[in-house]
Amino acid sequence: MEPILQVRDMVTRFYSVDGVVHAINGVNFDLYEGETLAVVGESGSGKSVTMMSIVNLIPQPPGKVEGGQAIFSYGEMAQDLLQLSEDEIRHVRGGQIGFIFQDPISSLNPTMTIGSQIAESMTEHLGFSASEARSKTVELLRNVGIPDSERRFNAYPHHFSGGMRQRVMIAIAVACRPKIVIADEPTTALDVTVQAQIVDLVKRLQEQMGVAVVWITHDLGVVAGLADRVLVMYGGTVVESAPVDNLYEDPRHPYTIGLLKAIPRLDATGEAETEELEVIEGVPPDLYQELTLCPFAPRCGYAFDRCWAEVPPLIEVGVQHGAACFYDVERGGPRNGS
Amino acid sequence: MTAATPQVGFDEFEEQTWQKRLAYVGRLLQRDRGGMLGFILFILIVLTAIFAPVIAPHDPLKQNLRAAKQPPAWQEGGSWEQPLGTDTLGRDMLSRIIFGTRVSLTVGFFGVLIAGTLGMVSGLVAGYVGGRVDGAIMGVVNIFLAIPYLVFVVVVAAILGRNLLNVILIFGITDSPIFARVTRGEVLRIRESGYVESAVSAGASTGRILFDHILPNLIGPLITLATFEMSAMIFYEAGLSFLGLSVPPSVPSWGNMLQVGRQYLTIYPWIATWPGVAIAITALTFNLLGDWLRDVLDPRLRRSRK
Amino acid sequence: MQRYLLTRVVQSLFLLLGVLIVVFFLVRLTGDPTSLMVAKEAPAEQREAFREAMGFNRPLIVQFLDFGAGILRGDFGDSLHFRQPALELILERLPATFYLATVALLLAIVIAITIGIIGGSNPGSAIDSLGRALGLFGQTIPNFWLALILILIFAVNLGWFPSFGRDTSISVVLPAVALGFGSMGQLVRLTRSAVLEIRNEDYIRTARSKGISQFKIGARHVFRNASLALVSVISIQYSYLLGGSIYIETIFSWPGLGNLLQQAVDGRDFPLVQAIAFFISFFVIALTLLTDVAYALIDPRIRYSS
């Protein structure tokens, strides 16, 4: 199967008062049609910036995408999103790639009715008339589980609870039936009870529409039941990429291993396991420095001289499984050729 | 925070040593060229005011009517003895401009000090106590805001008479409602934020809450406002002079000089030009400084950057 | 909403009453207009007779009650100087001032919003620099100075506009520019900083993520939210403009209220000062009320929650 999106060697930097922030340092990944890809990492790891960079959503200045490719293919068409003009890329945004953001409170315009905020992208990309857009929107609102949607069209965001607003956000994201939806920690700001509903909603819509979902999260815990594949990011690089089951059972990067040990697991009875959670020692990398070594080396128990000298590339360690590490955890020593 | 936008790092700012802070301020200034310019000009203006008697080549009040209306040195008939020329009574323009800095800064500084103190106290009380007290204080504030500024100023000037102290008092009084409004708004905002609530629930005394939680948060917006109001007062002073109600004509204030020079604008343009330039530069300085301070100190902007 | 409106109207009425009281007593603190009204050569008896005839020798409180009762009848007293009902004089002059201030404000708003939004959306661009320059110069050039320069250039040298009066439809241009320049500067700054702030709001990112064109984001999302910031200061700007009209109307000989107010204050024409102060306050208060309502209309959060 051909990937719908192929990202290669993408580099993004921010130029700030205090220096240059090397936010993304050569990211590679593929996204396949209809799949769910989870992107995991702590804050500052570059998971959001990666997705924003693809569709030119990072604030410019200070941000700048400085290299790489993002080939977006659907049907016969294949184009490098990074080469498109703002006017071209904006038709991809919203039209082909939808976004769900973390905070549904601040992400909706407080001075516009939710209906018009949804209908807006339909008129923009699908060329709907106002009344067409309106009826489609009402339908869509119903579909995302907002009762009395006819009347709610004219409601303002502040009339809605957080969960309801996130449903509106989701409606906005899928309004034009995009090929890809990027969900940027869509449940983080919500109550636990609502979180599950939102996850279910996204899954249902994904099945209905056959859309690929990129689910950005810092919480490996929620990924298991959700994703097909997982991308682990650290210091602006992809450190491990694997099908979800593979990753949980056979993590190959020391950072992933550390992350997994830090997750409280619930067993079948709902009791927390008694074994102690581990914490990864040390601090996240200083992004003001240009990356010349493995970003995880300072915190890594396995780091050896090569790790301090060059940046490890993503190495094929299994079927669809890559890890950016010179150390072979399985074998317990430097990887062959290292 | 979704995008890893680099932060200017205010949160760390609080914990750093003063050297680091200074270096940090330096970096901020470096980045904002306007702020840098404002900062440098501000220092220069303050130094000029402090050292006026040392810098000024002549006594600003010394008249020489036989040498009146001499043009600046580089124009025909001018001399380097009076580099910027002389006014209608033959006084040295340069020295008067230099001493005028003192008047303007004094009016601006003390005017804002009075307005700020009055406004802050009433705004604090109104915002913090709330209820009827709030209603009463803001009622008075609104009455003062609704009365045409000129009526107010003219009447107060007429009652008090013309001198520097009175001009300061007038500006202090007429400008205080703005400070009161801003203070009250900030207090309400801060009160609603979580940390005051938690301090109250932790049993902190009113004084403690005011001094530890509310005042520190007020300083930023108020200093920014004060900077802009100082610039405004230098303007008001010129306006009062236009109406003949500012400091006595003998005081070398820029407003007075501009007012006298206005009628000679086309024949002896330098008489009005220099004070005009001085007012413009000073106003520019305070505005640049204010813009910069707002960017650096305003918590709302800080928040929105995240 | 209706309750909100009703409360605001009642509040405004109280405010107006407060203004009346303050203005009445303040004006009387300046003394008695007899010296200004009666000829210097007039014998002392005539001075007394005049005082008697005008009722200035009655207790203040009686004068005030009389004044209050008059207002309820729609009688603001007669102008001492012009010897006709103050209300009549004001109504004659009001349209001119209203027209000038409105044109000045509209001019300022249109230019400020255009430059502010375009500039703020493209920081560092040429239009943004223009906006920043306008913002600074608006704060640094005294409006009466600008007025004189405009007359020299555009009336005398180029002959494009009349130098004074309100004779033709283009007569308003120069005074409106001179009057509105300062406001334009402030509004440009305000719009620009509001736009810069809004640009960083999450909902703008949402709008961008929807692929809405830059223009539509500006027109729909940014404008609407930025106008909240503008609407809240429009009543303040309008009262500034009414204040500034005193200088501008005098210089351009514009037949308005500002002009009249200056004369009335100068001549201690109590009934006229009171009436003008009352009317200007009335407008400012009414405008504040209107902008608050407009604010509530634009910002749905207020409409329902207060």
Place this chain on the structure above:
Amino acid sequence: MVVKEEVEVIKEVEKEVIQTVEVVKEVEVEKIVEVEAPDVPKGELIVSVSTFPNSIYMPNAAERNASNVANQIWEGLTWVNDDGEVVPALAESWEISEDGTEYTFKLREGVLFHDGTPFTAKDVVASWEAGKDPSNAYAYNAEKAKAVEVIDDYTVKMTTEAPDPLFLRSTLSKDWAMIPAAYYEEVGLEGIEKNPVGTGPFKLIEWVKGDRIALEAFEDYWDEGLPKVAKLTFRPIPEEATRIAAVQTGEIHIANRLPADEAQRLLGVENVKVVRYPSDRVYYISFNNLTSGIGTPIEDKLVRQAFNYAIDREAIIDALFNGYADLSTGYITPGNLGYDASIEPYPYDPDKAKELLAEAGYPDGFEIGMACPTGAYTNFEQVCEAVGGYLNDVGITFEGGEIQFMESGQYWDLEANKELPPLFGDSWSTTDGEAYNRLQGALGADASYAAWNTAELQDYIDRIGSTVDDVERGKLYSELHKIMYDDPPFVYLYEPNTFEAINTAVQNYKPRAAEDYFLKEVFIAGAE
């Protein structure tokens, strides 16, 4: 007493004044096409006034700008012509009784008011009654007549309490406006003020407050062939710079009251000529011996002389009036009756001033209070500053460290209550051609604004006020001039010149030293 005698004496004096009206800049001669006045009123004359007239009814017109508008609409029984002669206006002739308190006027026949009613004796009575209504600011002018009686339709008799030398010249020529009795009865004082109906050469079309006062030629005006312009519009422009701009652009024809320096700017402008003439206004620093000055050094004559020597008034005039003002020698000015031309202004002699101070017992000077008004007169704040500087030079310092500057309204309050410091600046003008009003007002025992009075001065003032004979009065004035020079109650400063800029198309315009306009003979070259 014979009227003609009176006229002659004054004629001499006034001629001098008129001659000093000077065209600062004439247009090149060949450009002036010889123009003749039109037979019928043509064109529009636009005149600026420097304030907003408060009323265009004489008894309430607060100052010169207002009365200049009124002058075109109303007329008195007499008129002072351009040569300073009292000539018939609405009265054709008059006789004065032996004791000088009874006047019998023969009224001009065939005069019509703007509403078409003829002017007769009962209208004079109505005018008197309307004028002395106590709500009028200048009611005391009408009260100068104790009785006004109708003898027949065209004969009126007036009685004054005592002989009044200014009754014909001042009161009846410019302080009273003749109004139609029937109209007055119908509309009252308020109606008269609002919709004036006079006998003057122009009648009011509309008064747009703050904008314009528009008049048009009155076609039934009694003086055949006048006025010459069809429309006369007054535009109030308080800002000097704007008046100058407007006369340059041709938006107005006559710009009045221009500062000397600004007027210079117009010298290069093609369509404008600049005229200047002295105005009868004395600027001075007054001494006080009635209240605040009692017990201070200024009671000493030598000190007061010293002050007059201490100030370089020529330098002040050069610096602040571009040289265009006359040094003052006293309260009686060159245009006034009884002016003694042999009196030289005090020279600038600081050494002499110090000597005099030492002689008076103040070799190191002394401290004294001084005040000046602000916003009242052109450049007067600066004049006061300069005076202060010169006084400092001879050792005089001021209480509180500096001159007290006060807003003019407050200032005049204090002045009227005699509460100003021992030294204070002010000015006093007169339009009568003689100084009586000014003398009585500033020195009279019972005058509100007087701060100085001596028995000798009072005696002169009383005698002048009751001497109807002009020659006699002139002598008294001359003596007083000398006395007030030697023992000065004032520091005499200057009498400024007035500048006007006039469009070159304006013909036959004759500015007068009293700054009063009578525009019925003015016409505009090439008007259609």
